[in-house]
Amino acid sequence: MLRHRLAVLQRSSPKPAFTCRDRTVLAALLRLLTKRHRSALKLLVTPRTVLRRHARLVAKKWTNPHRGPGRPAKPEALRAPVSRLARENDTWGYRRIHGELLNLGWKVAAPPSGRS
Structure with missing residues (x-):
């Protein structure tokens, strides 16, 4: 030393x-x-x-960088079709809306499978 x-x-x-x-x-x-x-x-x-x-x-x-709570917001271009599909088709659930978004060309995560 x-x-x-x-x-x-x-x-x-x-x-x-x-x-x-x-x-x-x-x-x-x-x-x-x-x-x-x-x-x-x-x-x-x-x-x-x-x-x-x-x-x-x-x-x-x-020390971690501070982030706001929750997930980041989805873009408005995706929120608008989801809202419109849900509003115009009140019998559709989230699985059907997910399928329609895939048909429209949106790549979104799969809905949860099964019940807990």
Whole structure:
């Protein structure tokens, strides 16, 4: 670990610039040391910095982009024929409307099969 720290210090100007690779190597090497040895080391980063970086990594991993609830809306060009078919043919169910949409050239998902 000391060799790696020296290598970082030798290639840098007054303030060392860590790369992602450097951080990874140092973190892996720090895990190998006991708590007593870690506390005796003069680290180039403070424990607070390590905790802050870890918190950012965890937040980045578990944060999902926000999406609105439910499925995306169908295009108006599809909703209009469905509404018209249902309105003009009140005895048709969703299976019949699905079949008619296929005949009209619309590629839509099959209706659910069976009852639950």
